[in-house]
Amino acid sequence: xxxxxxxxxxxxxxxxxxxxxxxxxxxxxxxxxxxxxxxxxxxxxxxxxxxxxxxxxxxxxxxxxxxxxxxxxxxxxxxxxxxxxxxxxxxxxxxxxxxxxxxxxxxxxxxxxxxxxxxxxxxxxxxxxxxxxxxxxxxxxxxxxxxxxxxxxxxxxxxxxxxxxxxxxxxxxxxxxxxxxxxxxxxxxxxxxxxxxxxxxxxxxxxxxxxxxxxxxxxxxxxxxxxxxxxxxxxxxxxxxxxxxxxxxxxxxxxxxx
Ligand code: DAK
Numbered sequence: 001x002x003x004x005x006x007x008x009x010x011x012x013x014x015x016x017x018x019x020x021x022x023x024x025x026x027x028x029x030x031x032x033x034x035x036x037x038x039x040x041x042x043x044x045x046x047x048x049x050x051x052x053x054x055x056x057x058x059x060x061x062x063x064x065x066x067x068x069x070x071x072x073x074x075x076x077x078x079x080x081x082x083x084x085x086x087x088x089x090x091x092x093x094x095x096x097x098x099x100x101x102x103x104x105x106x107x108x109x110x111x112x113x114x115x116x117x118x119x120x121x122x123x124x125x126x127x128x129x130x131x132x133x134x135x136x137x138x139x140x141x142x143x144x145x146x147x148x149x150x151x152x153x154x155x156x157x158x159x160x161x162x163x164x165x166x167x168x169x170x171x172x173x174x175x176x177x178x179x180x181x182x183x184x185x186x187x188x189x190x191x192x193x194x195x196x197x198x199x200x201x202x203x204x205x206x207x208x209x210x211x212x213x214x215x216x217x218x219x220x221x222x223x224x225x226x227x228x229x230x231x232x233x234x235x236x237x238x239x240x241x242x243x244x245x246x247x248x249x250x251x252x253x254x255x256x257x258x
Contacts, residue, residue, distance in 0.1 A: 004034040006056075007041055012049040013194040014042045014096075015187075021057025027109045027141075028065035029080060036087040043094055046257070049202055050194035051094060053117055054101040054187060055110075060126070063108025066135065084109060084141040088116040092213070095206040097197050101190035102126045103183065107165065112139060115146040118209065121193065122168045122177040123186045129165030149216065151176050201239040202257035 006017040016038050018025040025031070042048050055061055064084070072080060091098060091113070100106075100114035102122040107129050114120050114128075122128075130139050130147065138144065139160060148156035151174045159166070171177040181189045197205055211230045215223030234240050238258045246253035 004028075004031045005038045007038040009048070010052075010191055011195065012047060012198040013191055014045070014048045014051045015191070016042070016051065016053045018053075018055040018061055021055075021059070023065070024059035024062035024105055025055040025057070025110070026062050026065040026067075027084065027113070028068050029083060031065070032080075032083045032087050036083070036090060039087065039090045039094065042096075043090070048096055049198035049205075050096050051098045051117075052101050052187070052190045052194050053091070053098060053113070054190070055103055057104070059105040059110065060100070060102040061107075061110030061113055062105045063110050063131070064140065081140050084112075088113060088141055091116045095209070096202075097194075097205060097209055099190045099193055101186050102128070102177065103186055108132055108139065108143075109141045112141040112143040112146065115150055116142065120171075120177045121179050121181060121186060121190045122171060123183040124168050124180045125183050126168040126171065126177070126180075127165050128159075128168075128171045128176055129163070130160045131163040131165065133161065134163040147176075201234075201237075201243050201253070201255045203237045203239050204234050204243075207234055 004018070004020055006019050008015045008017070016035070018031065020026065020031060042051055069077070069080070098117040100117035100120045102114050102120055104123065104125065105127050106114050107127070108131055111128050111130055130143050132139050144160065147159065155174045168177060168180050172180050179189065207230050211226050215226050218226065239255045242255055243253045
């Protein structure tokens with residue numbers, strides 16, 4: 001059996017590829033477990049500076065595995081939901097930036113998986129949506145909260161309550177996708193962004209990510225206090241000495257991530 005999630009390295013970038021194209025990378029329990037393992041491996045690899053998540057074939061992921069879900073008992077559904085939440089929370093909590101390279105369908109749990117990444121790049125042929133209400137379900141992997149935070153409550157409500165899909169250009173317009181690429185250029189574009197990140201101060205990048213994430217859930221005063229503390233913290237790093245020193249000396253910095 002092939003791995004459901006391929007876990008490769010492109011230099012300092014971890015490239016995770018969901019690899020169940022015949023089922024449009026539907027998120028089965030086995031797929032979510034494979035994703036969790038791959039994320040744990042990335043979390044334990046200090047050489048990784050950024051992560052790109054994509055799908056094999058014509059889908060990023062067409063959602064939770066409907067066939068598997070249709071046969072679940074309530075207890076199994078609860079365990080399945082926990083598995084999805086845990087794996088997406090682990091993705092979101094990675095200290096390195098994560099980029100969803102949405103190559104095709106990103107529906108239901110697939111859209112929610114993209115939303116658990118820091119930002120989304122998409123193929124011009126991608127399709128996004130939260131079609132769960134059409135199945136008599138609601139988004140179950142964080143979509144009701146993460147989508148509204150990303151695109152605003154009104155667009156999130158329209159997508160979730162109508163269950164209608166949107167094309168890539170609309171996703172770009174509402175801020176769901178940051179950039180669009182021709183299909184063949186998508187991965188290269190996402191890896192290039194990862195590489196740009198990889199060349200910056202690693203501690204600063206991960207602290208900035210964490211402060212933005214925690215600040216988003218806090219009131220503005222608390223968010224500012226978090227930023228001030230973190231700003232002081234990064235001043236104590238070798239990377240800060242190297243980065244500012246290199247600027248003054250007019251040379252490229254060599255960050256060590258310390
Ligand atoms: N699950 C399982 N198989 C899927 C699938 C899915 N989500 N999506 C596609 N497939 C399979 C199809 O069954 C088909 O398999 P074969 O018949 O070839 O064996 C194969 O992938 C190719 O799909 P199609 O033949 O349908 O391809 P088309 O190009 O005609 O259509 C499509 C593509 C993406 C428009 C269509 O496949 C589609 O509508 N798929 C379902 C999309 C969807 O509704 N996604 C949302 C799933 S619901 C929860 C936790 C989480 C969730 C809910 C609750 N808790 C427990 C609290 C999340 C729910 C969801 O994500």
